[in-house]
Each structure stands twice: as structure tokens, then as C-alpha cells.
Amino acid sequence: MPPRGLREVIKWNVGERARSSSSAPDLWARPFAYALAQSGVADEIVLTDMDRDLAQGQVLDLAHGLPFYPNVQISAGTALDYHDAHVIVITAGSKQHPGESRLNLLQRNARIIESIMDEIQTQGSQAVVVVTSNPVDVLTYVAQQRVKWPRGRVIGSGTVLDSARLRYLLSRHCGVDVHNVHAYVLGEHGDSEFAAWSMTHIAGMHLDDYCPMCGKCEDWEDERQKIEEEVRTSAYHIIGYKGATYFAVGQALVRIVSAIVRNEKSVLPVSTVMDGEYGLREVSLGVPAIVGEAGVERIFHSDLPAAEQAALERSAGILKQAIAQLGEAH
DSSP states (O other): OOOOOSSEEEEEEOSOSSOOTTOHHHHHHHHHHHHHHHHTOEEEEEEEOSSHHHHHHHHHHHHTTGGGSOOOEEEEOOGGGGTTOSEEEEOOOOOOOTTOOGGGGHHHHHHHHHHHHHHHHHTTOOOEEEEOSSSHHHHHHHHHHHHTOOGGGEEEOTTHHHHHHHHHHHHHHHTOOGGGEEOOEEBOSSTTOEEOGGGOEETTEEHHHHHHHHOOOSOHHHHHHHHHHHHHHHHHHHHHHHSSOOHHHHHHHHHHHHHHHTTOOEEEOOEEEEESGGGOEEEEEEOOEEEETTEEEEEOOOOOOHHHHHHHHHHHHHHHHHHHHHHHHO
16 A cells, blocks of 8 residues: 555546546536545545546636645646555546436446556556446446456445435434434445345334334335335436436545545445355445455445345346446457
């Protein structure tokens, strides 16, 4: 790993490789950069983009706010800056259109990710790479396979945002502070994801124990299905309303980066290449994992109920199909 200071240097790739000022990935990068600068997590933030003017414009806009948030160096860079980065966050990719499945983005984005990983490896970087481009699980697998690094050093944003959405909806429904709601969405960051109700707790109580005590719902099973479906379709609704998701995804990325930079050992459902956990191999998907300075340090493997295990395997199967289709296309 690079030398550690009080805080760490973070350098990342922003925007899509083909010029497009309206790309959704670029829009993710803006709130991420803003939230990251405000967080005090990084000593240095370096933006790289094929469009140097776009990167420079973002840098100036952010730098003009320096009097209002913790000290941080912000600059536009090149692939040379990958060499001494602690974390590289890849947001590059093509735009997701309203109603478009994340898996439909696969062929357009795989080559982009491979070219970036080649640049990172060429620079001898020891960074942890965080992939956010969609479909994030497949592209995380593509990135890891390209460089053949230890799997923990290449991770995807996974279902961190989806899990936050689930916690928010449960908080709103149950009337409990979101910070006292603990829940995970597992599997693909996409249509086959599912809420792991067996891992859901409110104020330390398992959900199955909390609901009878609460007595708010006449049919809790029905409410579960409604909440789970709302989590699954949230991104499509937001894209339909305003064209892209912005703010929550930026906050989710800061949460992941913070866990790495501060070596927090946080449990986050990031996308990780599986090696036998939950009976799965040769696929990357969102499962709870300890995240620290080396990336994913350990995957939590719990015994899921049969229905949830089946849902995880089904989600993995869909992702494996996409990986196989990509292999055929290559």
C-alpha cells in the first residue's frame, strides 16, 4: 500500500471515455466529488477524464468552495496519477437510458473498464479500485479478471446504495430512526437483487420479533413485498423523473472510500468476486464484507434461509449469463 498519512490521497477516473457532457456517470461523479471534498476523508482528490476541459472545469468549481470545507488539494490529472493513489474510483461508462436494464450496458462498458484497468496496471498502482460503472457487478468481475489482483483490491459499489434505500423505507414505514435500522440488500445491483430479511434488525431486535411487538401492519408479509419492490425499482423511478440518480450514490461512494482510507473494518455489501462463499464462484455480486485499507478483507458467510439462498443463486446465475455473453462477444 502507499505510505499512509493522517488522511490519504484519492485519485479517480470521472466521466465517460467517449465525450458526453450529459453522461450519467459524469453526473454521479459530481456529487461524489462534492461530498468527498466536504467529508475531510482525502488529502488530495485528482480527477482524470478524456475530456481535459471537463475535468479542469470540475476542479475549478470544487476548488472555489475550499474556504467552506476541510483542507484538501483538488486537481485535474492523467493516468500517471494512478501510480501513488490509495483509492481509484471508476465512474466511467455510457449513459443508462430511462427504462434500460443495467445489463444492457454491458458490452459498451466492458471495453472502457478494461482500458482503464490496463492504464492503472501500467502505472504500477497499489491502489484499491472501486468500480461504480453499470452493470457494476459484471464490470467489477471484468476489472478483477483483467488485472488478476487479489480479489479484495478490486471491488464494486455493489448493493450499498440499495441497502441504504431499504433502511430508509423501513425507517419511514416503522417510524424508527434510520440509524437504528440495519438491513442488507444482496445479489446483483439491479433487477434480481433481494432484501435479506433474515439479516434485518430494528433497535437490535430481529424483524420477525419487532413486527408483532409493533403491531402496525395487518399483513407484514405484504408490506415486505411492497418495500422490497420499491427498493428494486427506485433507480428507475428517479431516472424517469430527473434523468439520473445523483446524491445518494455520491454519499454511498464516500462511505465506501471512507471505510478504505480510514481502515474502518466496516461491514458493507460491496460487490466482490466470490470464491466459494454461499456456494458461489466466478461471479461478483453484493454480499456483506469487511472493508478496510486493503479493500475487502473478509466476506461474511452466514447460513441464509432456503428462499434467500435460492434468490442469491438466481441472481448469481443471471450475472454469470451476462459474463458468458460478454465472453462470447469478445
